[in-house]
Amino acid sequence: MDTLEEQKSSLAGKQLTRREALDRRKRINRYKKILIWTCVIAILIPIIMCVFLLMKIHRLEKDIDNLLTMKESGQIVAQTDSTGGRYLVLVKDVDENERTTENITEKATEGSTEEVTQVPSEVVTQPVTKDEYTGKRAYLTFDDGPSENTIPILDTLNRYNVPATFFVIGKMDEQSKKLYKEIVDRGSTIGLHSFSHQYGSLYASVENFSADLAKIHDLVKETTGKDIKLFRFPGGSATTTNTVDIREIIKYLNTNGYKYVDWNVSSEDATGRNISPDEMARMVISQSLSCNSAYILMHDAKGKESTVQSLPAIIEELQANGYKFCAIDETTDKLVQQVKASEVQ
Numbered sequence: 396m397d398t399l400e401e402q403k404s405s406l407a408g409k410q411l412t413r414r415e416a417l418d419r420r421k422r423i424n425r426y427k428k429i430l431i432w433t434c435v436i437a438i439l440i441p442i443i444m445c446v447f448l449l450m451k452i453h454r455l456e457k458d459i460d461n462l463l464t465m466k467e468s469g470q471i472v473a474q475t476d477s478t479g480g481r482y483l484v485l486v487k488d489v490d491e492n493e494r495t496t497e498n499i500t501e502k503a504t505e506g507s508t509e510e511v512t513q514v515p516s517e518v519v520t521q522p523v524t525k526d527e528y529t530g531k532r533a534y535l536t537f538d539d540g541p542s543e544n545t546i547p548i549l550d551t552l553n554r555y556n557v558p559a560t561f562f563v564i565g566k567m568d569e570q571s572k573k574l575y576k577e578i579v580d581r582g583s584t585i586g587l588h589s590f591s592h593q594y595g596s597l598y599a600s601v602e603n604f605s606a607d608l609a610k611i612h613d614l615v616k617e618t619t620g621k622d623i624k625l626f627r628f629p630g631g632s633a634t635t636t637n638t639v640d641i642r643e644i645i646k647y648l649n650t651n652g653y654k655y656v657d658w659n660v661s662s663e664d665a666t667g668r669n670i671s672p673d674e675m676a677r678m679v680i681s682q683s684l685s686c687n688s689a690y691i692l693m694h695d696a697k698g699k700e701s702t703v704q705s706l707p708a709i710i711e712e713l714q715a716n717g718y719k720f721c722a723i724d725e726t727t728d729k730l731v732q733q734v735k736a737s738e739v740q
C-alpha cells in the first residue's frame with residue numbers, strides 16, 4: 396500500500412516537474428522573442444531615421460541650389476528693412492527702369508549690422524556703338540559653360556548668322572579647352588565669369604578675386620590667344636553673398652582695365668524650375684521687347700537643353716521686331732550694370 400502511495404506521489408511529482416519545465420521553456424521563449432524584437436527595433440529605428448534625414452538633407456541641398464541659381468539669374472535679391480531684418484525678395488518683373496518685388500521668405504536677423512548692397516535701377520542702355528547702328532540690339536549671353544551644350548548653341552547661332560557672348564568658367568579638360576577656341580573661331584565673343592564660380596572663396600577678399608580672375612584670364616588667353624578684359628560677376632554685380640565690399644572688387648576691375656556687364660533680361664534657365672523651351676522663349680521675348688538694348692542672361696551649362704531649344708524662336712521673333720543681334724566685348728558702350736562702374740572710384 397505504502398509502495399503504491401509512494402509511486403503515485405512520485406509520479407505526481409514528476410508530472411509537476413515536467414509542467415514547471417514546460418512553463419520555464421515558454422517563459423524563456425517569450426523572453427527570447429522580446430529580446431529579438433527589441434534588437435530589431437533598436438536597429439531599424441536608427442536606419443529609418445538616417446534614411447529620413449538623408450532625404451531631408453537632399454531636399455535642402457536642392458532648395459539651396461535653387462535659391463543660388465535664382466539669385467544668380469537676378470530673380471531674387473536680398474534686402475534689409477528699417478529694423479535690420481533681412482529678406483530674400485523675389486523679382487517678379489524686370490524692366491529697364493523699375494523692378495516690382497514680392498517677399499517670398501524672411502530671415503530674422505535682429506540686430507544684424509551686415510550691410511546689404513542695394514539694387515539700383517538698371518542702367519538704361521542706348522544703342523550708341525562703334526558701328527553706328529542706332530536701332531535696337533539684342534545681346535545673347537551664355538554663362539557657366541563651356542559644356543556639351545555649347546556646340547549645339549553655336550550651331551544655332553551660325554544657322555541664323557548671329558553672334559553671342561559666352562561668359563566662361565574654368566575647365567581644364569582638353570574638350571573644354573577646344574570649346575573656348577571654338578566659340579571665338581565661330582564668330583562669338585568670350586567674357587570671363589571667374590575660374591571657380593565659388594561665391595564663398597571668390598568674394599572672400601580682393602586678393603582671392605584677383606587670383607581667380609587671373610586664372611581664368613590666363614586659361615582663355617592660352618586656349619584662344621585673346622586677352623579678354625570683359626567680366627560678369629557670378630550672381631551679378633548686386634550679389635549680396637560677398638564678404639568683401641563689391642565696390643572694392645569693381646575698383647580692382649576698373650584699375651586693371653576690365654569692363655563688366657550684368658543683364659536686364661533673364662531666361663530663368665538657372666532657377667531649377669523645369670521651364671519648357673516655349674515658355675522660356677516667351678519670357679525672353681516679352682522682357683526684351685521693353686528694352687532698346689536687351690542683355691539676355693542664359694546658361695550653356697550641362698543640362699540646359701531647354702535653353703538650346705528656345706533659341707530659334709527667340710532669334711526669329713526679336714529679328715522680326717527689328718532687333719540686331721550683337722556680341723559684347725570691351726568696346727561695347729553703356730553696358731548694363733546694376734552697380735555702375737563709373738560711380739566707383
Ligand code: ZN
Pocket residue numbers: 467538539588592629630
Ligand atoms: Zn554663373
